[in-house]
Amino acid sequence: MSRRTALPPLNALRAFEAAGRHLTFRAAAEELGVTQGAVAQHVRGLEAQLELRMFLREARGLTLTEEGRAYHAAVSQAFAQLSEATARLRPAPGHVTISVTPTFASKWLIPRLPGFGLAHPEIDLRVMATERVTSFHSDGIDLAVRQGETSFGASIRADPLFRQDIVAVCAPDLVGDAALPLGAEAMARQTLLHDTHDLWPPFLRAAFPGTRFGRMRGIRFSQTTLGLDAALAGQGIALASRFLVDRDLTAGRLVQPVAHTHQGPHDYFLLASRRRMTPATAAARDWLLAQADGPA
Structure with a gap:
């Protein structure tokens, strides 16, 4: 391969990027978890491959050369793009928003939240305490606990929680x-x-x-x-x-x-949209139903 198409080793680029941000090999080594000598060796190897000096070694530390400054900006941007692309591949933590009345929240749900955290640490549960009727679509609600009759509409799944x-x-x-x-x-x-x-x-x-x-x-x-x-x-x-x-x-x-x-005339139901039931929402729903069937 020609020098133009041959990419330097990834470890050399990582060492160069860190050293260019900190302008000391010592701080770059601490960030990367390697020795100061290893960082210096990677940078020397990079300079040798590119046949360019990336840094000026001075008594006060490092200074990027003109070529090094331009190359550092491009390498830093490339690492940032790689990090963003990798983050997008990883599943984000599950977010579940549940709408409940203030009484249900304070007297039943909140005392049980530590148990939910232990059972589902991967789920970020968001509790919206309100008396008003909420919309699954416009309010971004995944689950709701409300009193009512057995019929809430064809688009809503209603599971009985408690008799009134x-x-x-x-x-x-x-x-x-x-x-x-x-x-x-x-x-x-x-x-x-x-x-x-x-x-x-x-x-x-x-x-x-x-x-x-x-x-x-x-x-x-x-x-x-x-x-x-x-x-x-x-x-x-x-x-x-x-x-x-x-x-x-x-x-x-x-x-x-x-x-x-x-x-009373209206029992308590756990409501969920039939159109959107993520794995996190299904897990939270199953946990709530199991809690309702369990001891006080």
Whole structure:
């Protein structure tokens, strides 16, 4: 081959590129994990093959010659293009965006996220907590957890997660030594913590049939999670789906002052688009379903 077409050894080009950036053989050697002498030898070999001096050796370090400066710019650009091309060949980490309500996020999903990270370290899970209805296409959503009927449209795959089994909960100190479950008279003296679902009227009618409750003290919140936080703080009795409070009930942070379980009108479903289901999305979906079937 002619000098014009014969490429220098890759190691020589790497040594030259690193030395040209650092302008010292020592720093280039540290970056490449070789000895300073090896870098100097590669550069001398490159200069010999090209029959050009790439550097001026000075007491303060190296200085690129005019030819070396031009060649270094071209070699650096070539290495950058090789790095970009190699990166494009490697599969990017899986990204999965899941849309959930703030209550579902704080009371059920977030406590389980460490387990997801251990099971799927290759997936970058992004949690979007919002009450509004989201669009898989326009909002870039891969999965969503919402309450509703069994039909969400032909383009949506809906897997049941939890029944909406509504229970009343409060802090143990709120009821003190009172015998549980509370009777209607004791219940009438309690403060009710309401949310936007407004389930207290049907709950009380079913839990205490034939009893007419007058106006009861109450506090209203825009989100169920706020009502549950208030219940944990001993400010009243809240209603929530059992799966959202199972951990607090098991740990004794909450108790059930009323034995009744009310079947709500809308169960929880895990939603996914049938049109796009990446391997990462499928893995996250399977993990969520397994968690829903597992212990609290």
